[in-house]
Amino acid sequence: MxxxxxxxxxxxxxxxxxxxxxxxxxxxxxxxxxxxxxxxxxxxxxxxxxxxxxxxxxxxxxxxxxxxxxxxxxxxxxxxxxxxxxxxxxxxxxxxxxxxxxxxxxxxxxxxxxxxxxxxxxxxxxxxxxxxxxxxxxxxxxxxxxxxxxxxxxxxxxxxxxxxxxxxxxxxxxxxxxxxxxxxxxxxxxxxxxxxxxxxxxxxxxxxxxxxxxxxxxxxxxxxxxxxxxxxxxxxxxxxxxxxxxxxxxxxxxxxxxxxxxxxxxxxxxxxxxxxxxxxxxxxxxxxxxxxxxxxxxxxxxxxxxxxxxxxxxxxxxxxxxxxxxxxxxxxxxxxxxxxxxxxxxxxxxxxxTACGKWTSAPYSAGDSGACSDGVRPDVIRMDFNQLPDFGLSTTMPRVNADNKTLGDGDFWVRNFTGTCLGTLGSTLMRHVSTLEEVDLNDLAKVTSINDTLQQYLRHPDD
Structure with a gap:
């Protein structure tokens, strides 16, 4: 720092x-x-x-x-x-x-x-x-x-x-x-x-x-x-x-x-x-x-x-x-x-x-945590893509970008995530995955099911 x-x-x-x-x-x-x-x-x-x-x-x-x-x-x-x-x-x-x-x-x-x-x-x-x-x-x-x-x-x-x-x-x-x-x-x-x-x-x-x-x-x-x-x-x-x-x-x-x-x-x-x-x-x-x-x-x-x-x-x-x-x-x-x-x-x-609605004069490296973290809410961090270049949001839209690059079968875009993340940095709840499942966001029922499964996993990670 x-x-x-x-x-x-x-x-x-x-x-x-x-x-x-x-x-x-x-x-x-x-x-x-x-x-x-x-x-x-x-x-x-x-x-x-x-x-x-x-x-x-x-x-x-x-x-x-x-x-x-x-x-x-x-x-x-x-x-x-x-x-x-x-x-x-x-x-x-x-x-x-x-x-x-x-x-x-x-x-x-x-x-x-x-x-x-x-x-x-x-x-x-x-x-x-x-x-x-x-x-x-x-x-x-x-x-x-x-x-x-x-x-x-x-x-x-x-x-x-x-x-x-x-x-x-x-x-x-x-x-x-x-x-x-x-x-x-x-x-x-x-x-x-x-x-x-x-x-x-x-x-x-x-x-x-x-x-x-x-x-x-x-x-x-x-x-x-x-x-x-x-x-x-x-x-x-x-x-x-x-x-x-x-x-x-x-x-x-x-x-x-x-x-x-x-x-x-x-x-x-x-x-x-x-x-x-x-x-x-x-x-x-x-x-x-x-x-x-x-x-x-x-x-x-x-x-x-x-x-x-x-x-x-x-x-x-x-x-x-x-x-x-x-x-x-x-x-x-x-x-x-x-x-x-x-x-x-x-x-x-x-x-x-800040992400929790408060105002601060500090940069992202200190401001969000200092303003929002209180022991009840999760930690608030900013994901800096310069420090975490592999972290992002995956999407298959658009199929063709501004440089006329077209996605192939199984390909997806990874967009840099520079917003604010609510979670606990350094959590032991980490899993290694080798594949990425594609989810149709228009299928609300499927999205709800995934969210419920994720919440159940976070509550009982050993199950």
Whole structure:
């Protein structure tokens, strides 16, 4: 197999090979749906639409960092921690905690914005927790099921290699490159009851464009000039409350306990990633798709642990990652986006269909067996006519070929068999034959009888 592999450091990586030429358009539609569903679901569910409190909208590079998976994980941590520390949790807290505020000074997810943003609030949630029949509950249920599927699938694939049962293929095709991202759905459970997008903030007030210091100077009279819609008619218009009066400090024991355990799912996924990348006692074979996918998740998970761990230890409370507006974090986001695009293109090139219906990026020498063999189904191999030149399908049709060669009595053609064979390679059920019986395929009864005899022989080879 070594001649088919390129060696990079301690890893063996199959060279890039175009294998997707036979995929039909309907299959491409299905593949791309499976590919993009986890990515879109978890990013779309991770953030609501931003609330603009400034006349200047954010630039594209200031917005794209919001949808970095690291930003989503931090937001879940900050919302959960804020709910734990809340002395009294109401609808204003829920809306202000979930909102992504854009001010003239950039993104602001501080605790003070809960009350400072009230003059711009035009709609509040109906309750201080999600409704059982709300869209947020449905989102949480969907992404949680995806997260459980991802975690179980990855674990089973590592445990005994029966990855076809779990739906995960180590030599994954384009359909599974974002599959591990579904673990975000499990982290979402920490704050599932307090996630909502049922709120609205508007800049249509006299205070449009105020920065943080100007908002803090607002009086009760200023607050009363907000837009008053039905959802706000019965809200108290008291003076802004200092954040320290609404929330317990981060030294609160429950907050400390949560901050200590929040990153455990991320550590678990990183451990699984390392187990895929490192094989004790030797090298490991990768397709280029699988290698880049493993590298992507290693970079993302390691960076997430360092960034979120740093801010959790230091007691930051903003629901927007404190470093989100920095150049280096924007560069990190750009690296992840670039890797996603590269992985997507390469996986589209390498993906092919296996005999058992799964998709893989590996060549025939490894892909079918790795994707389909699970100890229950027979082994799946590809018969390569260059290695097995005498193996083929015999036929007497046509009697005359394109070169005007005519079959004589007892002659037959042997066509190279280059498809996929389901069976057990190396089986002891081998017989030597000196003649080949011709069978008329139109005689269905005879064919059925032969098939029954063959099945009986396979079940009882000694009879």
């Amino acid at each position: 070594a001649e088919y592999l390129s060696h990079y450091g301690t890893y063996w990586v199959y060279p890039l090979k175009y294998q997707s030429g036979d995929i039909a358009f309907p299959e491409w539609c299905s593949l791309l749906t499976l590919c993009l569903a986890p990515l879109i679901a978890h990013i779309a569910a991770g953030f609501p639409a931003p609330s603009y409190l400034s006349s200047r909208p954010p630039k594209w590079h200031e917005s794209i960092a919001l949808y970095n998976p690291t930003s989503i994980l931090w937001r879940y941590a900050a919302i959960t921690d804020r709910r734990i520390r809340a002395k009294a949790w109401d609808r204003k807290d829920m809306a202000g905690t979930n909102a992504l505020f854009w001010t003239s000074q950039g993104w602001d997810g501080s605790q003070e914005m809960i009350t400072l943003s009230l003059p711009h609030c035009t709609h509040l949630p109906q309750h201080n927790r999600i409704n059982l029949f709300s869209s947020e509950f449905i989102k949480t249920a969907i992404v949680t099921l995806q997260g459980v599927q991802a975690l179980v699938g990855l674990g089973l694939a590592l445990g005994d290699g029966k990855n076809s049962k779990s739906g995960f293929v180590a030599y994954m095709g384009v359909d599974l490159i974002f599959f591990p991202l579904a673990f975000i759905g499990l982290v979402r459970l920490f704050c599932a009851f307090w996630l909502t997008d049922d709120f609205a903030y508007s800049t249509s007030t006299p205070q449009t464009g105020l920065n943080g210091s100007e908002l803090q100077a607002m009086t009760t009279k200023d607050c009363e000039r907000r837009i008053s819609l039905d959802s706000l008619l019965h809200e108290e218009l008291s003076a802004p409350i200092v954040a320290e009066d609404r929330f317990l400090p981060t030294s609160y024991w429950a907050s400390r306990a949560f901050r200590a355990i929040f990153l455990l799912p991320t550590f678990l996924l990183l451990a699984i990633c390392l187990m895929f990348m490192i094989q004790p006692g030797g090298g490991k074979q990768f397709t280029l798709t699988a290698f880049l996918v493993a590298l992507f998740y290693f970079i993302f998970l390691t960076t997430t642990i360092f960034i979120c761990g740093y801010y959790l230890v230091r007691g930051h409370t903003s629901t927007i990652l404190p470093c989100l507006g920095t150049r280096w974090y924007e560069a990190y986001t750009g690296i992840l986006v670039g890797m996603i695009l590269v992985i997507f293109v390469i996986s589209c090139i390498e993906t092919r269909h």
